[in-house]
Amino acid sequence: MREPSARRAGGDPVGPVFAALADPTRRLMVEQLLLEETTSVPALSAVLPITRQAVAKHLAALDHAGLIERAPTRGREVRYRLRDGALEPASQWLTRAETAWGRRLARLKDAVEGRDVVEGGRAAESGQPR
Amino acid sequence: MAVRREIDVEATPEEVFEALATEEGRERWLSEPEREIHVEVLDAPHQLVWWWAGAEQPATRVEFLIVAGTAADEPTRVVVIESAPSFPLAMLAASFERVYA
Numbered sequence: 001m002r003e004p005s006a007r008r009a010g011g012d013p014v015g016p017v018f019a020a021l022a023d024p025t026r027r028l029m030v031e032q033l034l035l036e037e038t039t040s041v042p043a044l045s046a047v048l049p050i051t052r053q054a055v056a057k058h059l060a061a062l063d064h065a066g067l068i069e070r071a072p073t074r075g076r077e078v079r080y081r082l083r084d085g086a087l088e089p090a091s092q093w094l095t096r097a098e099t100a101w102g103r104r105l106a107r108l109k110d111a112v113e114g115r116d117v118v119e120g121g122r123a124a125e126s127g128q129p130r
Numbered sequence: 131m132a133v134r135r136e137i138d139v140e141a142t143p144e145e146v147f148e149a150l151a152t153e154e155g156r157e158r159w160l161s162e163p164e165r166e167i168h169v170e171v172l173d174a175p176h177q178l179v180w181w182w183a184g185a186e187q188p189a190t191r192v193e194f195l196i197v198a199g200t201a202a203d204e205p206t207r208v209v210v211i212e213s214a215p216s217f218p219l220a221m222l223a224a225s226f227e228r229v230y231a
Contacts (some may be wrong), residue, residue, distance in 0.1 A: 002185075014214070015214075019214075019216030022214070025194045029174055078188065090214075093214070094133055097190075097212050098133045101133060101135040101210055103159060103213065104159065105135055105136075105137040105208065105210065105211075106137070107160070108139070108146075108149060108159045108160075108208065109137055109138075109139050109157035111149055111155075111159040112139050112141045112145055112146055112149050113140050113141060114141060117158060117159055130135060130136050130137070
């Protein structure tokens with residue numbers, strides 16, 4: 001296992017994670033890992049309509065983004081699991097973005113409706129942004 | 131991976147679009163000059179898409195949908211969807227280089 005690109009880059013940890021999760025097949029794999037805790041190339045090949053080679057390639061992309069790692073196993077089968085906190089940067093970004101747009105939309109509403117724009121927006125106080 | 135928020139505004143779609151699509155309009159409510167805006171879609175007054183790039187943050191795609199109320203006195207709905215890039219940032223940078231060079 002290589003060191004994840006997100007950690008090597010030392011800066012933006014979100015970009016590689018989002019790039020990896022932009023692919024729907026890889027999102028299904030992550031969902032599978034959330035459900036099953038560990039998975040393997042044969043297990044994923046059995047539930048996804050793609051070849052084992054394609055599964056291995058997608059797993060490599062998830063590994064490269066720092067999302068998964070090899071799970072310790074007793075048998076010969078190589079199994080993978082989500083890294084601890086792997087989805088944390090993405091989840092933090094989503095929370096921050098959602099909060100920020102709530103504020104911005106409230107300010108937009110104030111500006112367009114001709115009210116003085118205050119930090120956070122007056123409309124935010126009435127809980128209007130959804 | 132994307133976030134979606136919406137708000138109702140007591141104004142016409144044209145007034146909302148002006149506040150989103152022009153620099154003068156944005157100055158009234160958006161105070162993040164450190165992030166550069168590169169417009170991808172400008173379809174007045176219904177849709178606006180821009181890419182948002184900042185030195186400290188990953189580039190994201192921001193889409194606004196402006197939906198007129200069905201009756202004359204109904205507010206205009208503004209929907210915003212911000213999503214993370216679905217392709218490598220290097221490719222995005224290269225495409226901007228071609229457009230803005």
